[in-house]
Amino acid sequence: MSHDPHAQSDQTVLDMIERSPVGAVPHTPTYQDALKRLIASHQVYVSADHKGGHVTVRSLATQPAFYANNFEAVQAGTVEVGQLEPDASIFSRYVQSLPEALRAKAEERRTLVVGRTLHHRVKHGGEVTRDPVHSLFLVPGCGPHTGLPGNYLYGSVLEASAETGAGSWSLSIHDGEDGAAMCDVPSQADALSKLEEVIASAPFQLSELDALGFRSN
Known part of the structure; x- marks a missing residue:
């Protein structure tokens, strides 16, 4: 069975972004490499609300859409x-x-x-x-x-x-x-x-x- 060698570090960064009030990720190579992978795979976006911060797609998936109520x-x-x-x-x-x-x-x-x-x-x-x-x-x-x-x-x-x-x-x-x-x-x-x-x-x-x-x- 194939195993993604980056899965654990990527998951750690996803959790880190969601726990941080501003979506911050440490500027160390391991974390930054994981962040780049997550952005490339569309699992993380740059935050519109916090400069230098990020937001996960799974957290955005819990937010509502807004359109005509009728x-x-x-x-x-x-x-x-x-x-x-x-x-x-x-x-x-x-x-x-x-x-x-x-x-x-x-x-x-x-x-x-x-x-x-x-x-x-x-x-x-x-x-x-x-x-x-x-x-x-x-x-x-x-x-x-x-x-x-x-x-x-x-x-x-x-x-x-x-x-x-x-x-x-x-x-x-x-x-x-x-x-x-x-x-x-x-x-x-x-x-x-x-x-x-x-x-x-x-x-x-x-x-x-x-x-x-x-x-x-």
Whole structure:
């Protein structure tokens, strides 16, 4: 039976990161070599919250994802997609989930992350139309750069046009800087299904989304 000679030292470093308040690892060769292996195998990410610190994927796997609280109802067809929970509300739930010390820093990113409010408009002749859908989601993970406070990536489900007959949708996911991954899908149903797949796959590195049909920038 094969045995990984590094398994014990790697496990020690994983435990060490999770016990440390800042995800610190000693700067000795043995520990640093283990850290490099764990980063390369996507078991550890650089921390968004503590300079020089790290966070384990298994700890991020216990964190919730944030998306429209009526997503399942929209997916089931009992609620119109235009009635999805507003982005501002989703972002507020994310902020409130964070330790108090991180909330102010997260709020600084609100303008960047939260999309425009969805509006319904009355056209000439009385026809009611709405803006294209932009629905925010946040999932634990990392990109080429660290994510938002709490080690979150943020993204959106975006409708190209709200006009009847238009069928172009996309999903985009971003880290805290300029790392991003995008995916185009032909319909609302495909967009909602893809979002469900993304949420189920978290936490992840943006580069891992290639397997789900995303392209990185």
